[in-house]
Amino acid sequence: MRQYSTDLTPPWKKKQAPAPEVPADPGLVVEEPGSGFCGAVIRCEAGTVTLEDRFGKHRVFPMEPRGFLLEGRVVTLVRPTQAPAKPARTASGSVAVPGARARVARAGRIYVEGRHDAELVEKVWGDDLRIEGVVVEYLEGVDDLPAIVSDFGPGPDARLGILVDHLVPGTKEWRIAQAVTSEHALVVGHPYIDIWEAVKPTTLGIPAWPRIPHGQDWKTGVCKALGWPSDNTGAVWQAILKRVTSYKDLEPELLGRVEELIDFVTGSDGA
Structure with missing residues (x-):
């Protein structure tokens, strides 16, 4: 039988030296001595802790000093020092699947138009594409896109998605895209002249992408306007790509189109 003093204060709560503080991490098994309830911590919030016993019963207790027993020792439960770990994310923002193996490539x-486009898609969506078994290839331009699609021969089990630069109504790219009519091929695009522009200026520490007069090589003009080496745009691109770490570094106009293509090719659009 537990003994109480004349002021009815339980002996384990009488003023004594501070008890060791123990984070109330989920799964920690403690006993609340006043009730004898023993259980594992399942929740800690607003100055209280919720315990679950071996029968699945829950009880909520205040997190008072010297309020619990841990392996027979009096302790003070405190809030965990770290928040519960959030699920890991891929660069595209998807929930990562630890240990997942690449799926055999789909048909x-x-x-995408060029090597730079392919490298950017791989860096941000590569993990997702490998899990889905989707291969990305670059075309070095889309002038012959209708013939390329015809040669591929898309079908219900071999869908083809195409990402086009500068897909704006009235442009050459727009007219070419309109010539692709297969129901198993989807052509989408972003409004940028080059995939470089799909990287947010803030990611690169510049105020904005410069406007380059029509007729000038866009990449060369950009490099000259920003004081970047204009004689090696490939090296400049690698420096840009290095600054991209996740989808947050890219413009929404590109993000939505790539996600749309992945959904289409994997058949997750409900077709």
Whole structure:
């Protein structure tokens, strides 16, 4: 039988030296001595802790000093020092699947215009694409896109998605895209002249992408306007790509189109 003093204060709560503080981490098993309830911590919030016993019963207790027993020792439960770990994310923002193996490549493909486009898509969506078994290939331009699609021969089990630069109504790219009519091929695009522009200026520490007069090589003009080496745009691109770490570094106009293509090729659009 527990003994109480004349002021009815339980002996384990009488003023004594501070008890060791123990974070109330989920799964920690403690006993609340006043009630004898013993259980594992399942929640800690607003100055209280919720315990679950071996029968699945829950009880909520205040987190008072010297309020619990841990392996027979009096302790003071305190809030965990670290928040519960959040699920890891891929660069595209998807929930990462630890230990997932790449799926055997699908018959379907995603085509992009150039090497830089392919490298950017791989860096941000590579983990997702490998899990889905989607291969990305680059075309070095889309002038012959209708013939390329015809040669590929898209079908219900081999869908083809194409990402086009500068896909704006009235442009050459727009007219070419309109010539692709297969129901198993989807052509989408972003409004930028080059994939470089899909990287947010803030990611690169510049106020904005400069406007380059029509007729000038866009990449060369950009490098000259920003004081970057204009004789090696490939090296400049690698420096840009290095600054991209996740989808947050890219413009929404590109993000939505790539996600749309992945959904289409994997058949997750409900078709």
